Amino acid sequence: MNSKLAIGQGDHSISVDLGDRSYPIHIGTAATGRFAAALQSALKDLTHVLVIHDAAVQAWTDALCDQIRTEPIRTEPIRTDITAVASGERSKSIAEYEKLLDWMLERGADRRSVVVAIGGGVIGDLAGFVAASFARGIRFVQVPTTLLAMVDSSVGGKTGINLSGAKNMVGAFWQPDLVWVDTLALQSLPDRSYRSGLAEVVKYGVIDDAAFFDYLDSNAEALVARQGDVLRYAIEQSCLSKARVVNEDERETSGRRAILNYGHTFAHAIEATAGYGKLLHGEAVSIGMQMAASLAIELKLCDPSVLERQTKLLQACHLPITFADADVTAMLPVMMRDKKVSHGHLRFVLPTKIGNVRMVGDVEEAKVIKAIEAHR
Numbered sequence: 001m002n003s004k005l006a007i008g009q010g011d012h013s014i015s016v017d018l019g020d021r022s023y024p025i026h027i028g029t030a031a032t033g034r035f036a037a038a039l040q041s042a043l044k045d046l047t048h049v050l051v052i053h054d055a056a057v058q059a060w061t062d063a064l065c066d067q068i069r070t071e072p073i074r075t076e077p078i079r080t081d082i083t084a085v086a087s088g089e090r091s092k093s094i095a096e097y098e099k100l101l102d103w104m105l106e107r108g109a110d111r112r113s114v115v116v117a118i119g120g121g122v123i124g125d126l127a128g129f130v131a132a133s134f135a136r137g138i139r140f141v142q143v144p145t146t147l148l149a150m151v152d153s154s155v156g157g158k159t160g161i162n163l164s165g166a167k168n169m170v171g172a173f174w175q176p177d178l179v180w181v182d183t184l185a186l187q188s189l190p191d192r193s194y195r196s197g198l199a200e201v202v203k204y205g206v207i208d209d210a211a212f213f214d215y216l217d218s219n220a221e222a223l224v225a226r227q228g229d230v231l232r233y234a235i236e237q238s239c240l241s242k243a244r245v246v247n248e249d250e251r252e253t254s255g256r257r258a259i260l261n262y263g264h265t266f267a268h269a270i271e272a273t274a275g276y277g278k279l280l281h282g283e284a285v286s287i288g289m290q291m292a293a294s295l296a297i298e299l300k301l302c303d304p305s306v307l308e309r310q311t312k313l314l315q316a317c318h319l320p321i322t323f324a325d326a327d328v329t330a331m332l333p334v335m336m337r338d339k340k341v342s343h344g345h346l347r348f349v350l351p352t353k354i355g356n357v358r359m360v361g362d363v364e365e366a367k368v369i370k371a372i373e374a375h376r
């Protein structure tokens with residue numbers, strides 16, 4: 001389904017196969033010099049690029065845009081328009097979305113123009129939704145610059161913005177034409193944000209790929225040190241895992257895609273009750289996966305070694321594994337409101353062993369409480 005081929009020193013390209021919406025993910029280190037060529041090979045008739053970037057990655061954006069402008073293999077220059085978006089979740093708003101659509105119009109964008117999103121998940125979701133809806137949908141390239149965006153949000157085709165009271169409430173499934181990952185972009189990412197992204201990487205090992213989990217376990221130190229080859233492999237395997245799950249359930253109809261929410265029912269309740277912003281998403285996911293593994297053990301779905309191995313790896317990634325302020329009475333109602341609740345019954349993604357999970361419904365509340373309390 002997904003093929004893998006080497007495309008240059010240390011660069012990898014994997015392909016996400018979704019019929020006529022298939023696209024490549026390039027993963028390299030210090031690959032800026034190859035950006036324009038990759039754009040041109042993924043996008044025929046490239047004449048106009050609209051770059052929407054996070055204000056925090058200005059220098060990175062400048063380097064990529066210079067490359068587009070000076071790439072020697074083209075005779076005709078590519079028109080490039082660039083706009084910066086303020087960093088942070090607040091930019092995933094209707095107001096920012098409207099501003100970007102107006103900007104596109106003013107810059108003469110048409111159906112052949114291409115949106116290039118440079119930034120983390122916020123920019124990818126926002127610019128992706130702009131691309132999905134402008135002129136009923138134009139081409140789109142993701143250049144993720146956070147680890148979370150590289151291994152999660154830029155793969156899978158979900159785009160969207162928030163309403164004031166509801167996260168990700170408005171959006172579209174819109175697949176990119178190319179995802180361009182350069183691990184060098186991560187050098188400027190703060191440690192906490194980088195490690196938070198590692199929680200999602202560990203997640204793929206637990207839900208889908210035992211060999212990958214073993215690899216992470218053996219290479220945790222190099223991973224934390226952001227070593228290029230280990231990082232490229234970890235990103236590649238994470239993207240392959242996500243792509244595999246998405247291939248099976250592109251529009252979240254069969255329920256398979258829900259396995260990507262391992263640890264997330266607990267995590268969302270942790271995030272909401274801790275006060276948004278106190279814990280980063282991946283930190284909450286790390287603690288949430290611990291609670292989910294404990295619940296699985298309590299339900300006799302898996303052996304205690306699953307929790308032991310997961311604990312060891314999360315600790316090696318310097319991720320938190322307990323939540324001292326866990327308030328069960330506050331968390332439970334949040335969990336009941338979670339999207340994953342089906343007709344009033346809590347459903348969880350729980351491991352049966354490292355590399356495999358299943359959906360479990362009708363879990364007794366007392367057992368959920370015990371799992372939360374095990375990680376306070």
Ligand SMILES: NC(=O)c1ccc[n+]([C@@H]2O[C@H](COP(=O)([O-])OP(=O)(O)OC[C@H]3O[C@@H](n4cnc5c(N)ncnc54)[C@H](O)[C@@H]3O)[C@@H](O)[C@H]2O)c1
Nearest residue numbers: 056087120121122123145146148149152153158185188189
């Ligand atoms: N579409 C999906 O499938 C999907 C999946 C998971 C998450 N998301 C969304 O992704 C968003 C979270 O993404 P995120 O964690 O990347 O957050 P983010 O985009 O807000 O980036 C985090 C912070 O890092 C900064 N930053 C980005 N790149 C940097 C770099 N290279 N160096 C230094 N700083 C940098 C940003 O300015 C920001 O302050 C949420 O809105 C979430 O809903 C979407």
Ligand SMILES: [Zn+2]
Nearest residue numbers: 200264281285
């Ligand atoms: Zn997540």
